[in-house]
Amino acid sequence: MLRWIIFLVVYLIFDLYAFQSFKTVSKNNWLHTFYWVVTALIIGNFVFHYYGFNRRDGFSHAHAYAFGFFVALLVPKAVLLIAMISEDVFRIPLAIYRYFIEGDSTKGNYFASRRQFISKMALGIAAIPLASIIYGIYKGKYNYxxxxxxxxxxxxxxxxxxxxxxxxxxxxxxxxxxxxxxxxxxxxxxxxxxxxxxxxxxxxxxxxxxxxxxxxxxxxxxxxxxxxxxxxxxxxxxxxxxxxxxxxxxxxxxxxxxxxxxxxxxxxxxxxxxxxxxxxxxxxxxxxxxxxxxxxxxxxxxxxxxxxxxxxxxxxxxxxxxxxxxxxxxxxxxxxxxxxxxxxxxxxxxxxxxxxxxxxxxxxxxxxxxxxxxxxxxxxxxxxxxxxxxxxxxxxxxxxxxxxxxxxxxx
CATH class of the missing domain: 3.60.21.10 (Metallo-dependent phosphatases)
Structure with missing residues (x-):
């Protein structure tokens, strides 16, 4: 039980971070709600099928698809997470330098526009593994x-x-x-x-x-x-x-x-x-x-x-x-x-x-x-x-x- 709690807490922290790229690009609350509903359904289905799972009890089609959709969710979000962390590694030290060394507090628009650009690029890149994994699940496994x-x-x-x-x-x-x-x-x-x-x-x-x-x-x-x-x-x-x-x-x-x-x-x-x-x-x-x-x-x-x-x-x-x-x-x-x-x-x-x-x-x-x-x-x-x-x-x-x-x- 404890490891599942740790897993969910860590995943939520990372997902909140990855969500920033999504939120930066779109301010539509309905779209934000859709993002979290899909996430909750996939994670919930994964936990439902794998909580207490023992491979020696057998591996069903339901287990396979729960795992497959979890991978389809995880990989694109990992791309977003990496992009946001990389952006902060660049952005935060530069903002501190400009504020304290240059005394410049007028660069907020620059950072906002840069973050929006990085977010759009990250979402575009993340769409590639998402589409590939979905294709792999529905078509690729029979692409002889x-x-x-x-x-x-x-x-x-x-x-x-x-x-x-x-x-x-x-x-x-x-x-x-x-x-x-x-x-x-x-x-x-x-x-x-x-x-x-x-x-x-x-x-x-x-x-x-x-x-x-x-x-x-x-x-x-x-x-x-x-x-x-x-x-x-x-x-x-x-x-x-x-x-x-x-x-x-x-x-x-x-x-x-x-x-x-x-x-x-x-x-x-x-x-x-x-x-x-x-x-x-x-x-x-x-x-x-x-x-x-x-x-x-x-x-x-x-x-x-x-x-x-x-x-x-x-x-x-x-x-x-x-x-x-x-x-x-x-x-x-x-x-x-x-x-x-x-x-x-x-x-x-x-x-x-x-x-x-x-x-x-x-x-x-x-x-x-x-x-x-x-x-x-x-x-x-x-x-x-x-x-x-x-x-x-x-x-x-x-x-x-x-x-x-x-x-x-x-x-």
């Missing part, structure tokens, strides 16, 4: 992008020259709230006509029954050489409370079975061979392995049992920290690793081919897209779904299509 890459390997078997792999990751089916958009994305995946579809973990947020309404959507996925999947950290049900260990275990078994009913071959520290014209490539799937407190059930050695060191290998591993900590230094050469997990934090700025930034880079060295180390590649998929924040801003849901080519990439 097909990202295509061509990767060259000298030791790729000749029969697999031009082989196309579609990767999807982090479906988080319990977060969806628009069946038609998910159907559209499944059709988009099928339109790529890839040879194989690989899913790299986090089918659900917590419970297998989240997938049930979408089973007859995802079972429309088709690929000539089949569908393969692995488990992500959320698939184990570790983030909610279960009435017994048996119930938790059964949930995982149910999830595996649902994926099989969809058509996925679930790889649990296992491998398969994809064969074509008498040649083969190895597909290796490990269970979740991640640093920072995440489950480390993945066993690379066990998964690669029966695979020759000289086989061309595609590894499916949910968390890219596994690639960094274990895979690239392994004696086996894993030509291509496919991961997800980071979501690109569902927020960032990307100009394809030019610029890529997200707060995710502060947590993960490899957080989105293609990377190459020691002659090995990893693709970190930005995710198909979303979690917690019910939207995406600048980091859009991704369907990755990778074409394998034999030979050396031309400069």
């Amino acid at each position: 992008k097909v990202l295509k890459y061509t990767l060259h390997f000298e030791d790729l078997p000749e029969a697999f020259d031009g082989y196309k792999v579609t990767q999807i990751s982090d479906i988080h089916s319990g977060s969806f709230d628009n069946m038609d958009k998910v159907k559209y994305a499944v059709n988009l995946i099928n339109e790529q006509e890839s040879d194989v579809i690989l899913f790299t973990g986090d089918m659900v947020n917590n419970k297998a029954d989240e997938l049930v309404p979408y089973k007859n959507v995802f079972n429309k996925l088709k690929a000539k050489d089949g569908l393969f999947s692995i488990l992500g950290n959320h698939d184990y049900g570790d983030y909610v409370t279960w009435e017994s260990d048996e119930a938790k275990h059964q949930n995982l078994e149910d999830l595996k079975e649902l994926q099989k009913e969809i058509g996925f071959d679930v790889l649990l520290n296992e491998s398969r061979f994809l064969e074509k014209n008498g040649e083969r490539i190895a597909l290796v799937g490990v269970e979740n392995w991640g640093v920072g407190g995440f489950k480390q059930a993945g066993d690379l050695k066990k998964a690669s049992k029966g695979i020759d060191e000289n086989d061309f290998k595609i590894l499916m591993s949910h968390d890219p920290s596994h690639w960094e900590k274990e895979v690239i230094n392994d004696n086996y050469n894993y030509h291509l690793t496919l991961s997800g997990h980071t979501h690109g934090m569902q927020f960032g700025i990307e100009i394809p081919g030019w610029f890529k930034w997200s707060p995710a880079k502060w947590r993960y060295k490899y957080w989105a897209g293609i990377y190459k180390e020691m002659g090995q590649y990893i693709n970190v998929n930005r995710g198909f779904g979303y979690l917690a924040f019910p939207g995406r801003v600048g980091i859009w849901p991704e369907i990755t299509v990778i074409e394998l080519k034999k030979g050396v990439e031309l400069a």
Whole structure:
């Protein structure tokens, strides 16, 4: 209770300060009332849903939207707050200097007009994240992008020259709230006509029954050489409370079975061979392995049992920290690793081919897209779904299509 009181008092103090920019630009009392009514509704809804909240009790759509609207309110006001504080850092010392040193008390109009200018500029800037977040909540989370890459390997078997792999990751089916958009994305995946579809973990947020309404959507996925999947950290049900260990275990078994009913071959520290014209490539799937407190059930050695060191290998591993900590230094050469997990934090700025930034880079060295180390590649998929924040801003849901080519990439 005390922390919520502190939170509300601190927020109110900061909000009163940020409100000064709004008040400076407009003297309309009705507009001021609207400002505070909207603030009270959003903050009240946030407190209502999160007071006493325990993540282990589950995370509903209502929780997600309460959090999303709180972020939509907080970020623009943070811009206003920073602008007003910065203005006062300049304005107050200068006013004191002019009053006591220059004996000039006639500059009030200058300061008033300057503050009005700063306020207008701050409001204009604050409107950008506000509009972006609202768009991200209502449109951005289903703004699917097909990202295509061509990767060259000298030791790729000749029969697999031009082989196309579609990767999807982090479906988080319990977060969806628009069946038609998910159907559209499944059709988009099928339109790529890839040879194989690989899913790299986090089918659900917590419970297998989240997938049930979408089973007859995802079972429309088709690929000539089949569908393969692995488990992500959320698939184990570790983030909610279960009435017994048996119930938790059964949930995982149910999830595996649902994926099989969809058509996925679930790889649990296992491998398969994809064969074509008498040649083969190895597909290796490990269970979740991640640093920072995440489950480390993945066993690379066990998964690669029966695979020759000289086989061309595609590894499916949910968390890219596994690639960094274990895979690239392994004696086996894993030509291509496919991961997800980071979501690109569902927020960032990307100009394809030019610029890529997200707060995710502060947590993960490899957080989105293609990377190459020691002659090995990893693709970190930005995710198909979303979690917690019910939207995406600048980091859009991704369907990755990778074409394998034999030979050396031309400069």
